[in-house]
Amino acid sequence: MADGVVSPYRPPRPAPGDVIAWPATFGDRFIVFVDVEEEFDWSAPRDRRHRAVTAMRAFPAAHRRFAERGIGLACMVDHPVASDAAAVDILNTVVADGRSSIGAQLHPWVNPPYAPLQPGDSYAGNLPIALEAAKLDTLTDLLHEAFGRRPLAYRAGRYGIGPATTALLAERGYRIDASVRARYDYRGDGGPDFSAIGSAAYRWDSLVEIPLTTVFTGRLRALGPALHPLLGRLPFGHGLGAGTGLLQRVALTPEDMPIDDALEAVRSALGEGQQRLLSFSFHSPSLASGHTPYVRDAADLARFWTWWDRMLDCLDRLNAMPTTLDELIAAAAHITDA
Structure with a gap:
């Protein structure tokens, strides 16, 4: 960052x-990540005072x-x-499931x-390297103390990875990063591309x-990586592509992603051999009403769980x-050792 201007990180x-070629014995797998975090107003400026975690109940x-x-x-x-x-205490009980x-x-x-705070600082990868490292050390040590094991997996909040992040993680013994949100910009x-x-x-x-x-789903899904960014340059381009059944970008999350679209995406990814490993994600405050834009009331919460019921049945x-x-x-x- 220089003079308050953030250079985009790609x-x-x-x-x-x-690219990891999972062996045939791996089969088709999925993992569920949960961003376990505090409650805050997603539409407001980030504020260090907002640290409530009542949704953990x-x-x-x-x-x-x-x-x-x-x-x-996978509780991040x-x-x-x-x-x-x-x-x-709640999370220690959770991980006792093995x-x-x-x-x-x-x-x-x-x-x-x-x-x-400077512009773009809600993305940790935009911070000066020494500050990103210090924050990572504070968090890593706190998690080690709280749970008795150093964490091996990392996710930058808001997917805010930066050019120094992977080296900082490796130096601290991390093995997995889950900060990339595929095909999003x-x-x-001020965030990464x-x-x-x-x-x-x-x-x-x-x-x-x-x-x-x-x-990517739709009749033009094979062209998705190139075509979807082009549609984004047109007024209502993404909506037009989805509405006409030509092209839709579907992320595997119950938050703001309709279940029928997600089911089509999973059937396509697994049925056409696009993916052997599916990664799902949601935020812990969505487990209670009123904390995220995705679960505002009891009806939203019911839809959240219906989404998971139908998705897990499909995966079965x-x-x-x-x-x-x-x-x-x-x-x-x-795979490395083989």
Whole structure:
């Protein structure tokens, strides 16, 4: 950053040899990430005082619903949650299932040490390297203290990875990064540009990158990576593409993504062999009404759970099996060693 201007960060597109070719024995798998975080007004400026975590009271019941179907949750925990004793107790009970795990999620505006805010600073990768490193150290140490194990997986809040992030993670023993949101571009808000990166897991230096899965559907889906950015330059271009059935970009999340579109995306990704590993994600405050734009009331919350019920039924029919962070680390290491 210079003079308050943020230069957009475009992570390098993985080379073909860096894309992980999961073996046939891996089958089709999926993982569910939860951004376990504080509650705040998404439409307001970020404020370090907003550290409430009351929605964590809904986490045990949510965890039970997933655990009953054999699904562990990859809990990407940020500083306000890891600082709250009650929330830590809840998460320690969750990871006792042997399938769920704790990763790190960095929200720089509520993660010390603090510095005067500059444009774009809600994306940790835009911070000066020393400050990004100090915030990462604070969070990593806090998670180690709270859960008795150093986190091995990381997600930058708001997907705000930067040019120094992967090196900082590797230096601290992280093995997985999940900060890439495939085919999305956040330059308009000062964030990174992932539009050239697809959904396949890949090696990024010493890390394994697991992007949030994005699937193009529609009659022109094969042209999605090139055509979708072009449609974005036209008034209502993306809506026109989706409405006519030509092209739609679908991220695997229950938040603002209709279930019928998500089901079509999953059937396409698995049925056409596009993906062997699907990555889903949602925010923990969506487990209670009134904390996110996606779950404003009881009706929204009911739709949230209907989304998951239908999606998990679909994954069962397609023989897609849940996996965990530890299993992915082991599988990727085995491919390297083979």
